[in-house]
Amino acid sequence: MPKGMIDSSPLETGLTELRDDIRQLEIGCARLRGKGERILDLFALRDSVQERVDALDKRGMDLRAEQTRLETIDNMIRRQAGLLGRELAATGGMEPARQKRRPPDAYWWWFADIDHAQRLRKTAIRYAAIVVGVLVVLLVGNALLTRRYGLSPEQQQAQEFASTGERLIAQGDLEGAIAAYEAANDVAPQADAHAWLAVLYAAKGEELLAEQAVAATLELQPDERIVYNALSRNHDMLGNTDAAEAWAYKALAVDDTYAQTWLSLGSVAEARGESTGAIKLYEEAARLANEQGSDALYVLARMRMGMLMGGGGSGPSGAGF
CATH class of the missing domain: 1.10.287 (Helix Hairpins)
Known part of the structure; x- marks a missing residue:
């Protein structure tokens, strides 16, 4: 050399x-x-x-x-x-x-x-803060309907199992949540329970079971926009932003004027820290919700916008079917 x-x-x-x-x-x-x-x-x-x-x-x-x-x-x-x-x-x-x-x-x-456990806890806390008002309205409405029409013992038991599933998800116990939602469907099949099972099975890598749960959800709720947004929201709650985005885009392909879909996309952008994009998506969700007379969704979208513009954060979009 x-x-x-x-x-x-x-x-x-x-x-x-x-x-x-x-x-x-x-x-x-x-x-x-x-x-x-x-x-x-x-x-x-x-x-x-x-x-x-x-x-x-x-x-x-x-x-x-x-x-x-x-x-x-x-x-x-x-x-x-x-x-x-x-x-x-x-x-x-x-x-x-x-x-x-x-x-x-x-x-x-x-x-x-x-880090994953901390993000799950933060998501659960933020989700609770965002939907508490919506849940109050739903609970009051449900109480009035129950008083007027009544629920069968099977439906009441299924709701109890579903509530247990929600609590276990917030605690990070996905196996327990699966058992709870399966029990709910054994008693009285519900679209919301199947939608949660689809996401929980996917999180475990049980793709065939996940596909079957999606199909069962669509049998009970044939509106693809509603189902795909529910799946997006559930994945978002578990921190699976890629899957949440994929389902939101499937909903967008069905109907690009459906306000909830823009809220779902905004939630994904927010979870990724893309505040500017999330604000624009929430703004579009609010605009469409206002045009369609969906007052609750309009308020939720505006609230999510306000929290981001004020430097705050939030959680997944919506409160179920």
């Missing part, structure tokens, strides 16, 4: 190995379900990749392509954070692994389960 030249082969070798490991992460993190303790091996590899990225970056290497791939991997992990507790249940969840590894705060993937 001529005097004064720097041997670049170690750097090139290191970059090749880095890209190979990033590829392993892309494959491994695409679906964490069923991997169990192998998830910890992926997180350890993510640590190693980050250390090498930091080192190469300090040496002036252009790693923009690699950084973009890592951002995609990190989004995969975030979207599946709700699985970590179940996948690692045999070893006590993520906490024992954290105690053993003692990762720095910057290595956020080791704390993804905590």
Whole structure:
């Protein structure tokens, strides 16, 4: 080698190995379900990749392509954070692994389960704050209808099971919520219960059961706009913004003048931190609701707009069928 030249082969070798490991992460993190303790091996590899990225970056290497791939991997992990507790249940969840590894705060993937739980709690709190007024109206109306027409014992029991399901979702107990909604449908099938089961099954990866639950929902409530928005709202409550957006767009394809759909899209944008876009979507929801004489929806959309414009936040859009 001529005097004064720097041997670049170690750097090139290191970059090749880095890209190979990033590829392993892309494959491994695409679906964490069923991997169990192998998830910890992926997180350890993510640590190693980050250390090498930091080192190469300090040496002036252009790693923009690699950084973009890592951002995609990190989004995969975030979207599946709700699985970590179940996948690692045999070893006590993520906490024992954290105690053993003692990762720095910057290595956020080791704390993804905590962040997911916090987001679920915040969503539940915000959701309760947003719909409390709507629920009061619904409860009063339901009481009047019950007094006038009455509910069968089966319907009353099904409502009790559904209420239990709602409470368990707020607590993060998705397995318990599934059992509660299944019990509700065993007694008296309801569209709302089937819509929740569709989302809960999807969260567990039970795609066939989820599809069957969607079909059952449509049998009881044939208006696709209502059903698709309910599915969007339920996914939004669980923090599954991609699925929430997909169902909202399905509703939009059916009828792009349906005010609730624009509210659903606004809720997704808000959950992603896209405040400006969310405000515009809520504004459109309010405009359509006003034109269609939907006073409750108009007030809700304007309230969501006001909270964002005032620096506040909110939760999923709507209160059921």
